[in-house]
Amino acid sequence: MLDSYTTGPGDPTPSDGEARVPISTTSEWTFELIQEYDREIGALAEEFGLDTYPNQIEVISSEQMMDAYSSVGMPVGYNHWSFGKQFISVESNYQRGLMGLAYEIVINSNPCIAYLMEENTMTMQALVIAHASYGHNSFFKGNYLFRSWTDASSIIDYLIFAKNYIARCEERHGLDEVEAILDSCHALMNYGVDRYKRPYPISAVEEERRQQEREEYRQRQLNDLWRTIPKLGEGEAEKSVRRFPEEPQENILYFIEKNAPLLENWQRELVRIVRKLAQYFYPQRQTQVMNEGWATFWHYTLLSELYKRGKVTEGFMMEFLQSHTNVIYQPSYDSPHYSGINPYTLGFSIFSDLRRICENPTDEDRQWFPDIAGSNWKETLQFAMRDFKDESFILQFLSPKVMRELRLFSVSDNDRENEITIGAIHDEDGYRQLRANLAGQYNLGNREPNIQVYSVDTRGDRSMTLHHTQHRRRPLGKETNEVMRHLHRLWGFDVHLHSLNGDEITASFHCPEVGRDRAEGEEESMLVPKPI
Amino acid sequence: MSYIIDRRLNGKKKSTVNRQRFLRRYKAHIKKAVGEAMNSRSITDMDKGERISIPTRDIGEPIFSHGAGGHVERVLPGNREFVTGDRIPRQGQQGGSGGGGSGASDSGEGADDFVFQISQEEFLDFMFEGLQLPNMIKRRLAGNESFQVVRAGICNEGTPGRLNVIRSMRAANARRIALTSSKRRNIRAMEAELEQEENKDPALRDQRRIDALRDNIADVRNRIARVPYLDDFDLKYNLLLRQPRPRSRAVMFCLMDVSGSMNQATKDMAKRFFLLLYLFLQRSYEYTEVVFIRHHTSAKEVDEEEFFYSRETGGTIVSSALKLMRRIMRERYPASEWNIYGAQASDGDNWNDDSSTCHKILIDDIMPHVQYYSYVEITPRDHQALWEEYESVRAAFPDHFAMEQIVDVQDIYPVFRQLFSQKVAA
Numbered sequence: 001m002l003d004s005y006t007t008g009p010g011d012p013t014p015s016d017g018e019a020r021v022p023i024s025t026t027s028e029w030t031f032e033l034i035q036e037y038d039r040e041i042g043a044l045a046e047e048f049g050l051d052t053y054p055n056q057i058e059v060i061s062s063e064q065m066m067d068a069y070s071s072v073g074m075p076v077g078y079n080h081w082s083f084g085k086q087f088i089s090v091e092s093n094y095q096r097g098l099m100g101l102a103y104e105i106v107i108n109s110n111p112c113i114a115y116l117m118e119e120n121t122m123t124m125q126a127l128v129i130a131h132a133s134y135g136h137n138s139f140f141k142g143n144y145l146f147r148s149w150t151d152a153s154s155i156i157d158y159l160i161f162a163k164n165y166i167a168r169c170e171e172r173h174g175l176d177e178v179e180a181i182l183d184s185c186h187a188l189m190n191y192g193v194d195r196y197k198r199p200y201p202i203s204a205v206e207e208e209r210r211q212q213e214r215e216e217y218r219q220r221q222l223n224d225l226w227r228t229i230p231k232l233g234e235g236e237a238e239k240s241v242r243r244f245p246e247e248p249q250e251n252i253l254y255f256i257e258k259n260a261p262l263l264e265n266w267q268r269e270l271v272r273i274v275r276k277l278a279q280y281f282y283p284q285r286q287t288q289v290m291n292e293g294w295a296t297f298w299h300y301t302l303l304s305e306l307y308k309r310g311k312v313t314e315g316f317m318m319e320f321l322q323s324h325t326n327v328i329y330q331p332s333y334d335s336p337h338y339s340g341i342n343p344y345t346l347g348f349s350i351f352s353d354l355r356r357i358c359e360n361p362t363d364e365d366r367q368w369f370p371d372i373a374g375s376n377w378k379e380t381l382q383f384a385m386r387d388f389k390d391e392s393f394i395l396q397f398l399s400p401k402v403m404r405e406l407r408l409f410s411v412s413d414n415d416r417e418n419e420i421t422i423g424a425i426h427d428e429d430g431y432r433q434l435r436a437n438l439a440g441q442y443n444l445g446n447r448e449p450n451i452q453v454y455s456v457d458t459r460g461d462r463s464m465t466l467h468h469t470q471h472r473r474r475p476l477g478k479e480t481n482e483v484m485r486h487l488h489r490l491w492g493f494d495v496h497l498h499s500l501n502g503d504e505i506t507a508s509f510h511c512p513e514v515g516r517d518r519a520e521g522e523e524e525s526m527l528v529p530k531p532i
Numbered sequence: 533m534s535y536i537i538d539r540r541l542n543g544k545k546k547s548t549v550n551r552q553r554f555l556r557r558y559k560a561h562i563k564k565a566v567g568e569a570m571n572s573r574s575i576t577d578m579d580k581g582e583r584i585s586i587p588t589r590d591i592g593e594p595i596f597s598h599g600a601g602g603h604v605e606r607v608l609p610g611n612r613e614f615v616t617g618d619r620i621p622r623q624g625q626q627g628g629s630g631g632g633g634s635g636a637s638d639s640g641e642g643a644d645d646f647v648f649q650i651s652q653e654e655f656l657d658f659m660f661e662g663l664q665l666p667n668m669i670k671r672r673l674a675g676n677e678s679f680q681v682v683r684a685g686i687c688n689e690g691t692p693g694r695l696n697v698i699r700s701m702r703a704a705n706a707r708r709i710a711l712t713s714s715k716r717r718n719i720r721a722m723e724a725e726l727e728q729e730e731n732k733d734p735a736l737r738d739q740r741r742i743d744a745l746r747d748n749i750a751d752v753r754n755r756i757a758r759v760p761y762l763d764d765f766d767l768k769y770n771l772l773l774r775q776p777r778p779r780s781r782a783v784m785f786c787l788m789d790v791s792g793s794m795n796q797a798t799k800d801m802a803k804r805f806f807l808l809l810y811l812f813l814q815r816s817y818e819y820t821e822v823v824f825i826r827h828h829t830s831a832k833e834v835d836e837e838e839f840f841y842s843r844e845t846g847g848t849i850v851s852s853a854l855k856l857m858r859r860i861m862r863e864r865y866p867a868s869e870w871n872i873y874g875a876q877a878s879d880g881d882n883w884n885d886d887s888s889t890c891h892k893i894l895i896d897d898i899m900p901h902v903q904y905y906s907y908v909e910i911t912p913r914d915h916q917a918l919w920e921e922y923e924s925v926r927a928a929f930p931d932h933f934a935m936e937q938i939v940d941v942q943d944i945y946p947v948f949r950q951l952f953s954q955k956v957a958a
Contacts (some may be wrong), residue, residue, distance in 0.1 A: 031536060038534045055534035063544040070547050082593055084554030087547040088648040095649075111535065118540055133534065181552070187594050332610020341609055409611040414603040422618040425611055438607040449596050474602030479594035486594070 022313045034059075034116070037126045041134060044302050049378050050138040053152060054111040057133060065117050066090050066103070072281070073105045073167035075113065078166040078273070080182050106132035107282070108140040110152035123319040126312075131304040133297025142386045143290070145283035145377055155280060161207050162273045169266050181267050184486035185253060185274035190448055192253030192275035193282045215265045248452040248467065252487075253278070254452045261462060262492035271490065286389045286444055293347015294385050297355075300324060300348070330406060341406075349402045350394070354381055357399060364400060390442035398438065400431045409435045414471045415473075446471050452499070459529035463494035470501045476509070554642035555654065561586045562650065566658045570808075581652045585645040656815065663952040665816045665873075665904070679774040690769025699768035709767060712756045719756075722749050733799040782871040782903075784810060785857050788839065789878040791828040791848040798910045801941055802877035803840050805908055808948050809875050817871065823860060827853035833860065848919060849880045851889040858897045867901035874898065874905040882918045892919040899929045906951050907935040 018279075023040060024033050036523040038057065045052065060068070071077035072086035108114040109194050114132035116125050140146050159177065170178045185192070249255040253275040257268050284291065303320055330345040356367045358377035365373045374379045384397055403426040410423035424430030424437065440446055454467040464487075468476060475497055488495045488511040499507040555562060565584045619890040620810055650658070726745045729737060786806045787800070813820045824839035825831055828846035857874065865872060882890070899905060907922055909915065919935070926933045936947045 031538070034536055035534075042534065056537065057534055058537045058539045060542075061544060064539065064542065064546075067544060067546040070550065072573065079553060081547045081550065081553035081557045083593060084547065084550030084552070085646070087551055088554060092648045115539075173554075175553075179557075183593075188596075190595060330609055332612075333608035334610065338610075341607070406609045407611040408607055408609055409614055411606045411608060412603070413606065414600045416603075419619040419621055422614040422616055422620070423605065425614060427616070430616060434607065434706050437605050438892045440605065441607055447598075449598055451596055470602065472603040472605075474604065475599045477597040477599040479592070479932065480596060480599075482592075482594035483596050 021310065022316070023311050024122050025313055027315075027319070029120070029122040029125050031059075033122060034125055034129070038129050038133070040128050040306060041126065041302050044305055045130075045134040045138070045298070048298075048301070049382065050134055050298070051133060051141055052108075052112065052137040053141050055133040055137060056111040056113045057116060057129065057208065058113060059116045059118055061118050062094075064096065065115065068105050068115060073107060074159055075107065075156065076163050078163045078182075079170075080186075080514075081179065082183075082186060104128040106136045107155075108136075108146060108150060108152055109155050112137040112140060112152070118487045119344060121319065123316050124323065125305075126316075127299055127303065127320055127323060130296045131299035135298035136291060138298070139287075139291050139294045139385060142382070142385055143283070143287060143389075145389055148278050149283045158207060158276065163272065165267060167212070168271065173266065175210060178270065180489065181270045182274065184489045185271055187483050187486040188253050188256075188490075189274055189278045191451060192251060192271075192278040194251050194254070194271070194279065209306060211269060215269075222224075243455050244458050245453060245456070248454050249277070250452050252451070252453055252466070256490045259456070260491050263465060263490065286391075289343040289347040289350075289390045289442065290345070290385065290388065290393050292344045293351050296324075296344050296348040297351035297381075300352075332407070345406070346394075346402075349405065350397050350399070351381060351384070353399050353402050354384060354397055356401075368399060369397075391439045391444075394442060395435060395439040398435045400426070403422075403431060403434055408434055408438065410434050448460075449474070449476055455496075461494060462492075463496060464491050466495070466497045468497060468499040468501060470506070471508075473501055475499060480509050481511070482512075485508050487511065555650070558586055558591065559658075561590065563658055563661065565657050566655060567945055569655075570659065571942050580648050580655070582655045583647060583649055585647040588646050591646050611859055656811065660815060663812065663949060665812065665952065678777045678779060680777045681772050682775050684771045687770045687771040688765065688768065690771070694770045694772070698769045700762070700766050703768055704762045704766035707763065708759055708761070711759050715752050715756050715882065719749055719752050722752075779819060780817045780871065781821070781869075782813050782817040782873060783821045783823060783865045784813055784858075784875065785823045785825060787825045787827070787853045787874065787876040787878075788841065788858065789828070789848055789850070789853075789881070790826045790842075790844050791846055791881065793848065793879050793881045798879055799840065801910050801938055801944060802908070804941070804944050805877060805938070805948065806875055808944070809873070809906070812819045812952065813873060823857075824862075825853050825856050827856070831856040844854040848878075848881050848883065849886050849892060851886050854890055854898065855892045858893060861898070861901060872902040874902050876905070876907045877910060878907075878918070879911045880909045880913070880916050880918055882916065884917050887917040887921040890918065891925060894922075894925050894933075895928060899925065899932060902932065905929075905933050907933075908938050908947065909935070910938045912939050 034057065038055070042055075048326075066087060068075070069090050070083050072083075077083065105115045112133065114128065114137075116128055120128070140152060146152075166178060166182075171390045177281050230382070245255070253271055256263070257271040257275065260268070263271070303312070303317075307317050328342065328345045328348050329344045331339075355377045356371070357369055357373050358375050358380050361369075361373035384393065388396060407426055409425040410430070412421045414421075424433035425436065450469045450471065452469075453467055454465045457463050466487075476497075480497070484495055484497060495511045497509040498505045499509075562584050566582060569582045686696060722745050726742060726749070729742050729745070788794075788802050788806075790799070794802075810820070810822060822836075824834050824836060826834055826839055827845075827848075827850065828844055829849045829852065833856065834842075853876075861867070861872060894905070909919060915937075922933075922935050928936060934951045936951060938944055938947055
């Protein structure tokens with residue numbers, strides 16, 4: 001029986017009797033050894049039923065790692081100052097020793113590309129192979145969000161297309177022009193995502209051909225929308241004055257790409273590129289806990305199993321466990337090191353506990369998880385990995401035992417009260433509430449302000465109005481006005497944003513900012529279209 | 533099946549472009565920092581890189597986010613003392629509410645400046661940006677140190693490695709056409725005749741003539757076929773020539789007053805000025821020499837150490853230094869081969885009747901040969917005769933002579949920028 005869900009350094013106990021020939025005994029790595037480890041880990045992963053894309057393991061230097069870091073881990077990326085800023089801060093932090101580089105970067109592509117840093121020891125390389133090439137890889141291939149939202153086989157091609165296209169635009173229209181548009185798009189990147197519609201993945205060649213087509217088509221379509229010459233039979237048209245868009249639009253970048261009156265074709269294409277990338281990263285933002293937890297669980301399980309079969313030495317195990325404990329270290333809320341809940345810890349704890357529930361259920365587990373207590377753990381974990389995202393995963397699988405171990409508690413901070421109240425804690429009465437609260441914390445819809453395009457004054461000043469639907473009266477942050485300026489740059493005409501609590505507007509943002517001479521109330525009644 | 537690839541030899545400076553984009557965007561900030569650094573640095577590390585710090589708010593990338601307020605529920609780990617229903621008084625923004633969600637900036641990290649290092653190269657780029665050496669016209673061939681290989685057309689001899697295939701084939705083609713054209717013409721004529729013969733009434737045909745023509749045609753064809761497809765003298769080679777490369781070189785004369793009236797602080801300022809000029813010259817010329825001349829009542833050519841650090845006192849005769857400079861220029865640095873720059877620092881003291889001598893030497897012997905001459909007077913006091921004489925030199929050579937006054941260290945970099953700022957073409 002396997003007992004690798006606890007983290008004591010002395011376990012698991014190696015079984016005797018087998019011939020124990022470790023793969024390597026020193027910390028030096030060679031390409032042959034990497035291959036050997038990969039073969040062993042791969043075989044084990046298959047035994048455990050992990051379904052993966054083919055692996056491409058690339059050995060790189062620390063400088064290359066920093067490069068990869070600052071281009072959000074992608075092997076090719078378009079040029080933009082913000083990546084330079086990222087690079088500079090990574091580089092200076094690394095040089096001053098403030099920060100170690102990540103052990104690994106893994107790319108959701110087919111084949112799945114994982115980077116190993118040449119400075120690492122053999123143990124760390126094996127850890128990364130287990131973590132990235134089998135853990136993350138199987139998650140990318142299995143999880144429903146990745147399956148339905150991203151196309152692993154075409155992403156690299158698309159990035160190349162994007163890089164070349166943007167470079168061409170820079171040549172043709174100048175660096176500053178392109179940078180301005182990209183800046184604005186980046187500001188709205190989180191609102192460039194289709195949350196419900198599923199896009200069809202296409203290849204880069206196809207993408208290029210379609211881009212040409214779109215260019216011609218768009219111009220025609222636009223002209224129609226913005227036709228200002230009144231048609232004959234005005235009376236008939238009067239009746240059917242509809243709000244545009246008919247439904248509020250959540251994908252602001254998409255709306256701009258299709259409808260902004262003044263954008264040049266190449267500018268629309270830039271909007272589209274940023275939007276596509278946002279869409280590609282969207283599943284990652286929604287599955288951080290699960291993804292890291294899954295990969296951590298598997299590197300732990302796979303390497304422990306290797307040890308058990310005598311393929312690695314005690315020294316290897318000690319080094320591995322030390323890194324592993326660092327990875328899943330969770331400082332408590334009042335520690336100076338605290339910076340939120342560590343997704344590795346949370347994910348790893350839930351997956352490990354899930355396995356325990358399957359293998360050694362207690363009475364509590366039987367009561368909380370009647371379906372899975374005592375079931376086949378491999379199947380249950382696969383199910384948990386495939387069909388959930390962070391929010392639903394926590395809601396479904398966070399067990400009372402994990403809540404107790406992490407000593408989770410919930411704090412309610414209401415600005416209408418003078419004191420902060422402690423809500424649910426890790427006790428019998430609090431488990432469900434605590435779990436719901438934590439799940440809510442991972443709901444992107446709660447984390448990001450809900451802002452949608454509400455209407456466009458197609459017949460008047462062409463101004464665009466957006467509505468922010470408040471979540472528990474939470475207002476918009478300080479940067480809102482700056483983002484509005486970016487929005488205004490893309491839209492080209494006035495932009496208004498109303499923050500609504502129910503039906504009541506509590507704050508309004510305008511760009512260009514509204515002159516002082518006009519009365520505030522009058523201004524708003526003029527601008528806010530009444531809901532139909 | 534896994535592929536394992538060694539990428540270590542691939543390019544590693546992939547982020548350089550993005551880094552440059554960043555520097556480009558924040559040029560104004562960096563230039564300001566560089567300007568400040570120039571004043572506070574010690575002389576020896578004038579040309580090192582620099583730490584640049586930019587306020588975080590200036591480089592922020594804004595996004596829509598939640599602000600403080602409303603009703604926030606957070607889940608935190610590591611509970612020790614709390615039970616449900618506990619109430620904690622709000623302590624500003626810290627205590628129990630620190631952490632997750634919008635509380636992330638509570639730890640104060642949001643307020644830090646964005647700090648990074650620029651390299652020496654970049655530092656100098658920013659330092660001298662927008663500056664230009666006036667009158668950088670002379671480029672002379674100097675010595676035989678450097679050659680560059682240039683393409684110089686086509687020639688008939690060469691090594692197989694330089695064979696120009698296209699030109700060779702073209703030559704062969706031309707030769708074949710030239711050697712066979714008369715034969716082809718011949719064939720065409722005979723063929724026409726043959727056709728004519730054959731078209732005649734069978735009774736009139738001259739069969740012998742036909743046979744002869746056929747034989748002839750076959751014979752000529754044979755001879756055409758014997759013309760070689762490619763001959764030795766068709767081969768053409770790329771011709772590469774070694775050309776001596778003009779190297780620009782400059783000499784910089786540093787003239788400094790070391791009389792009793794110059795104290796260590798003044799000398800230090802002069803040194804900073806000279807150093808800036810030296811760095812600047814080095815960037816513009818491939819080869820730069822420096823001549824140090826110090827003077828009190830008499831002038832002497834010295835090495836750098838002695839120039840800046842040895843102590844001497846005495847009166848001041850500025851013309852002695854100018855005379856020495858004139859002599860060295862004549863002996864070692866003919867103006868036809870060298871770009872000559874002069875930089876003089878003094879506190880403005882001089883024997884009164886000497887200043888007019890200075891004026892004369894400058895006007896007659898020095899200014900016509902130098903690219904640029906700059907004079908800085910390091911003094912908080914009023915100007916004396918020397919300044920006035922120099923002003924008339926400036927009037928005579930407005931493009932080649934510059935003078936400025938420096939009062940304290942803070943002035944050096946601005947004055948330097950002023951002296952060498954790019955002149956807009958009139």
